[in-house]
Amino acid sequence: MLLEIRGHHLPGRTWAGDAVAHDDVHVGLQVGREPAELVPGDADRATWTTELxxxxLPDGTTDVRGPAVQGRRGExxxxxxxxxxxxDGGFAMFRRAKxxxxxxxxxxxxxxxxxxxxxxxxxxxDLTDERGGPRCARLEPPALTLALVRG
Known part of the structure; x- marks a missing residue:
């Protein structure tokens, strides 16, 4: 199964909302411990696709695995x-959205x-939070909408 994440309304390339100035803000899909497919914070949109x-499982539940999947089973x-x-091309993470x-x-x-x-x-x-910064924490409606496309 494919998960396609379509980000819009990015917050911009600079941000100082956590008392530290960030001058070259980017967002990417985290694969393992590393960011992948980085997109500048001032882009019109961002798209990432990953396999799920x-x-x-024997207990009747379903687990999800894949290169970008994080967390324990059930979470x-x-x-x-x-x-x-x-x-130098290094990435200094300061926020994550889940x-x-x-x-x-x-x-x-x-x-x-x-x-x-x-x-x-x-x-x-929607990648910009209510205060104009990079959206973080758990993604929920109305900032998140999910749609199923049958294959």
Missing amino acids: RLVD RFVYLTWGDLGA LMLADVLALGVGTDSGLGPDDHVVATV
Whole structure:
């Protein structure tokens, strides 16, 4: 299954909301401990796509695995990580937004077949918080909308 995250309304390339000036703000999908596919904070939009593998467990629950999946079983999520891009190309993370995969799995609840390997979930995220900074913490509506596209 594919998870496509479509970010819009990015907060800008500079930010000083946490008492530290950030001059080259970027956001990316966190894969392992590293940011991937960095997008400047002043871009019109950002898009990341990652694979999610659904694994049926002996206890009847479903686990989610994949290169960008973080957290313990039953609490899986994907991070969007915000950081300052240094002149040397180094990334200094200062915030993260968490997309809970239980919210993604809930799209298949009540359907005839649940979610399958050919499905595609689109998560649309407003990347600027209510104070004008990079959105962080758990992503929830109205900043997040989820849509299932059957494969």
